Amino acid sequence: MVLPNNPSSKREQEIQAFLKILDISGLDKELIEISLMHPSYLYESNIDREKKDLQEKEYRRLAHLGDAIIGAIITDYLYEQYPKLAKGELTQVKQLLVDKVQLSEFAEQLSLDKFCLLGKSLQGKSISEQENLFAEMFEAAFGAIYLGLKRDFSSSKSWLIERFIMEVADEILFDDNETDDNLDEFYSDEFVVTTRQYLDMIGSFDFPNYGWAPGDDD
Numbered sequence: 001m002v003l004p005n006n007p008s009s010k011r012e013q014e015i016q017a018f019l020k021i022l023d024i025s026g027l028d029k030e031l032i033e034i035s036l037m038h039p040s041y042l043y044e045s046n047i048d049r050e051k052k053d054l055q056e057k058e059y060r061r062l063a064h065l066g067d068a069i070i071g072a073i074i075t076d077y078l079y080e081q082y083p084k085l086a087k088g089e090l091t092q093v094k095q096l097l098v099d100k101v102q103l104s105e106f107a108e109q110l111s112l113d114k115f116c117l118l119g120k121s122l123q124g125k126s127i128s129e130q131e132n133l134f135a136e137m138f139e140a141a142f143g144a145i146y147l148g149l150k151r152d153f154s155s156s157k158s159w160l161i162e163r164f165i166m167e168v169a170d171e172i173l174f175d176d177n178e179t180d181d182n183l184d185e186f187y188s189d190e191f192v193v194t195t196r197q198y199l200d201m202i203g204s205f206d207f208p209n210y211g212w213a214p215g216d217d218d
Contacts, residue, residue, distance in 0.1 A: 018115040024159060027148035035062050035140035036112070038133065040119030063136045066143030071098055073157045074165060082173065093172055097165060103135035104128070106164045112137055 015033055022032075039056040074097050078090050085093070096102065107113070108127045112134055127134045142160065149155045 014115055018111075021110060022145065024145060024148065027145060031062065031144035031147055032141070034058050035137065035144040036116045038116060038118050038122070038137065040122050041117040044119050059140055062143035062147075063140040064143070065146065066139035066141065067098075069146050069153075069156060070103075070139060070142055070160065073153070073160050074098060076157065077161050077165060078169065081169070085173075093169065096172055097168060100131050100135040102168065103138045104131040107134040107138040107141075109164065110138065110141070112141065 011033075015029060015036075018036065019027060019029070019032065034055060037055070037059065039052075039059060042052045042056055045052070071094070074094050075090070078085065078093055082090070082093075104127050113127050116137055118133075122130065122133065142156075145159070146156045149159075
């Protein structure tokens with residue numbers, strides 16, 4: 001583990017404060033520390049290149065794992081909670097929930113910007129200015145949480161859904177304006193195929209024209 005430049009006792013207090021925010025017992029503190037240490041910080045530290053590379057690799061692996069598990073949890077939750085949604089609607093809602101902007105908002109709710117270590121070039125910028133960075137850091141933190149929970153999908157799901165997903169999913173699905181803007185895009189005019197267009201696509205050029213016009217399929 002690479003130690004930050006500030007005194008270890010101070011960093012220990014910061015990690016303990018972050019663990020208190022997470023409110024999950026039994027987590028691996030070292031994995032949490034790795035998830036909160038951005039590679040930009042690592043490469044400004046005074047350790048050898050091999051150790052830097054190893055820790056960056058672990059950070060990226062945690063982010064990759066977190067990304068995959070977050071997607072799986074959201075898919076499972078939407079399938080279970082909203083049985084009337086069609087496949088296209090499930091896909092669209094999931095995309096909105098795993099969007100980098102949304103994940104960076106989750107990162108802000110966890111105050112990741114107050115506990116993470118960033119390189120000097122990235123310090124002082126708001127989460128909204130660094131959406132991709134903080135979205136990835138949220139994924140890394142959740143990857144560490146998932147491993148700390150011994151890969152227990154149910155426990156990980158409960159924490160993520162209750163803390164972040166439930167409220168946002170409800171807003172997306174039950175706010176009329178939000179629903180119209182986000183879900184109806186799947187069924188815009190550009191994806192509508194008239195009867196005549198369909199017959200042309202399948203090669204029925206000689207099929208009698210009974211006076212259909214574009215948009216008359218209703």
